[in-house]
Amino acid sequence: MLMEIALGLQRRPHEPTDLAYANDLYNEALQICPKDDRLLYGRLLAGQGSALMAIPEGHELLQQALERFQSAEVTLRDLATPEELAELEMNIGLVLQTLAVEGKAHFADAVRRYHSALKIFTAENHPREFAIIQNNIATAYLSMTMGEEAGKMREALAVQAYEAALKVLRLEDHPNEYAMLQNNLGNALQYASSSHPVENNLRAVQCYEEALKVRTATDRPLEYANTISNLANALSNLPDDSERPELGQSKNLDRARYLYAEAEAIFREHGEVAKARLVAETLQEIREYMFGADRVH
Template structure:
């Protein structure tokens, strides 16, 4: 039904079609089909002056790509790009704190899942730490205890392994 609605709306209202495709992706059980629906929705919404719609679609795409990625470096990099695009599209701590926290937390996890070998490893670890810190700006220990605890634990794990000239401070922050 959603697919037919999106097809019918496409020539008349591309933005409505994009919204319907986003919903279709949300209920889709085939992850590859969901990604295809989201990419089509993003193409339809590309010129829209609705940053919330584009950011929401981009975050949904990032979550789907991340779910599919496993430990595949190219797939993780695609998910990372999608998380960053969600923020560039207008997702912020002010506009949608819960979605922003989710995006930042998952961005950090995606960076941590990448192999930590090679010259870019310290930078990737630092970006992961920064993403977790951003997520903690919006997650409150009292209001979202599960999200806060999860991000805090991921931050602690990242800080323990972060190459630094002040490892004692990182360790102290990790156990806070």
């Protein structure tokens, strides 16, 4: 009963303290769990790891979450379903990836965990989980620091991972995940080291426009603002006619200017001051380029 209450708090937290309360419930449940019920004990450990991982701004709790997941993995190895074990692999990978951002783990270890989970979470049987893992793999690849040649290979692998996810995830069935993947693929294409930047940016524009089928100013304003600012950046690096670049890019720059201005207004409205300032600086640069510094000022 304690575990069910904790799971309910995790799935639908109404207050910031709900996840912390769920963690307390798991602690209490672990204390009274019969020692011979290893399956229940392992599931409690896994649930507590998920609660600890989900607590906002709880980076100091991530190591505790990792320890719970690893203990659960040992306990459940011969008892749980393949899907439960794959979910543990996925969660361990996510914690390792988050810790790696802080320099407290290695991205490669997270990727290995993700690939292990993909043995169960296949595209055919578990498309949503497959897509989420591919997104995480791509993000991990793009976060790795390495030499130029290895970096290009990682960028290519990241693009492949995003594309693999989008092959199995349909807009109609999973709109939010679809939009996230399209936005992320656009970013990966736009910033990849490539000898074909125009082609990459053209594809990135298509990705952002797909994401905007879901991310609207009304329903998801901040996600919308992020995507239109990404789209503006891609447009600002494209000629109006890719086959005749000598004709310039006045139309694309004008559209980028409009999108940046809209994104800045949304960011300011929602208190995203740093993002608004960054977009405003880029917008100013475009205005100066188009109209000249004297006329802008």
